[in-house]
Amino acid sequence: MSTLWHVLGAGSLGTLWATRLARAGLPVRLILRDQTRLASYLAAPGLTLVEQGQAHTYPVIAETPDSREPIRRLLVACKAYDAEGAIAQLAQRLTPDAELILLQNGLGSQDAVAAQLPHARCIFASSTEGAFRESNGRVVFAGHGYTWLGDANHPLPPLWLDELHAAGIPHEWSADILTRLWRKLALNCAINPLTVLHHCRNGGLHDHQCEVATLCAELTQLLECCGQPAAAQDLQTEVERVIQATAANYSSMYQDVANGRRTEISYLLGYACRAALRHQLNLPHLQQLQVRLVNHLNAHGLPSD
Numbered sequence: 001m002s003t004l005w006h007v008l009g010a011g012s013l014g015t016l017w018a019t020r021l022a023r024a025g026l027p028v029r030l031i032l033r034d035q036t037r038l039a040s041y042l043a044a045p046g047l048t049l050v051e052q053g054q055a056h057t058y059p060v061i062a063e064t065p066d067s068r069e070p071i072r073r074l075l076v077a078c079k080a081y082d083a084e085g086a087i088a089q090l091a092q093r094l095t096p097d098a099e100l101i102l103l104q105n106g107l108g109s110q111d112a113v114a115a116q117l118p119h120a121r122c123i124f125a126s127s128t129e130g131a132f133r134e135s136n137g138r139v140v141f142a143g144h145g146y147t148w149l150g151d152a153n154h155p156l157p158p159l160w161l162d163e164l165h166a167a168g169i170p171h172e173w174s175a176d177i178l179t180r181l182w183r184k185l186a187l188n189c190a191i192n193p194l195t196v197l198h199h200c201r202n203g204g205l206h207d208h209q210c211e212v213a214t215l216c217a218e219l220t221q222l223l224e225c226c227g228q229p230a231a232a233q234d235l236q237t238e239v240e241r242v243i244q245a246t247a248a249n250y251s252s253m254y255q256d257v258a259n260g261r262r263t264e265i266s267y268l269l270g271y272a273c274r275a276a277l278r279h280q281l282n283l284p285h286l287q288q289l290q291v292r293l294v295n296h297l298n299a300h301g302l303p304s305d
């Protein structure tokens with residue numbers, strides 16, 4: 001009998017994972033925020049995944065954090081700013097051999113969770129899959145991609161990677177997950193805040209090449225100083241490639257701001273600026289970018305942390 005997959009958060013990625021695991025016949029349990037969320041979830045027939053225009057509904061069982069069942073395997077699928085608080089609510093239920101998979105973007109939330117749970121195995125993930133919530137309980141699989149998983153403290157992959165394979169979740173065990181997370185953070189810092197400030201699609205940054213190049217130079221310095229030389233390699237070339245390849249897209253930060261949603265700034269640009277400060281690195285353009293972004297968020301009534 002396979003271990004029960006607890007999935008914390010029935011948002012875009014949580015639903016994308018839970019439905020594919022359930023489709024493969026694996027046992028899955030959703031953990032929803034509170035009784036109100038549970039009641040509205042129970043009013044629907046389950047979780048719906050829309051893939052290539054086809055919708056399929058899976059009757060995944062759900063519970064709230066105060067349920068008593070022990071948790072051995074937990075997929076943490078909330079936003080970075082919610083992860084630490086959400087895990088604190090579940091700490092009592094985690095078994096001594098519990099494993100957590102942390103899907104959060106950026107850096108900082110993973111270490112905060114791991115510090116809370118010194119005995120649990122925390123596996124970090126970096127995903128290029130894309131999904132969005134059409135309505136509560138209904139998620140559209142918008143972009144196929146890959147998920148890299150890794151554990152900086154423990155190089156051996158867990159046996160349950162076979163279950164991801166069975167569920168059709170494209171993945172790879174990565175020996176250098178921190179390099180991947182840092183690289184993604186740097187790409188995000190070079191692109192996303194500027195799309196918000198210039199109010200443009202990613203391709204609109206073609207008109208701001210100097211600004212992008214200056215940020216890439218500072219981010220390269222930061223990565224090297226933080227012991228991440230592999231993440232720094234040819235950063236500017238990759239940023240330009242991503243801008244070109246995703247020219248028609250709005251960045252996730254742009255979409256958050258446009259929809260009045262809290263951004264993950266503190267785990268992306270904020271994390272980068274705090275790291276620079278810790279290393280006493282003077283990166284004026286990156287710091288100025290943070291000031292401009294914080295002012296912009298405040299002006300739109302959005303949190304800047």
Ligand code: NAP
Nearest residue numbers: 009010011012013032033078079080082086104105130131
């Ligand atoms: P999302 O759609 O906003 O979903 C987050 C879910 O977490 C929401 O359903 C939220 O519940 C739930 N949640 C928050 N606190 C909770 C708690 N204490 N207990 C139970 N549930 C809780 O976010 P997402 O887009 O899936 O993103 C999750 C992470 O993956 C982010 O770090 C994001 O950057 C990263 N990521 C996302 C994508 C993507 O395509 N979506 C791609 C790559 C990486 P409520 O509905 O009650 O607020």
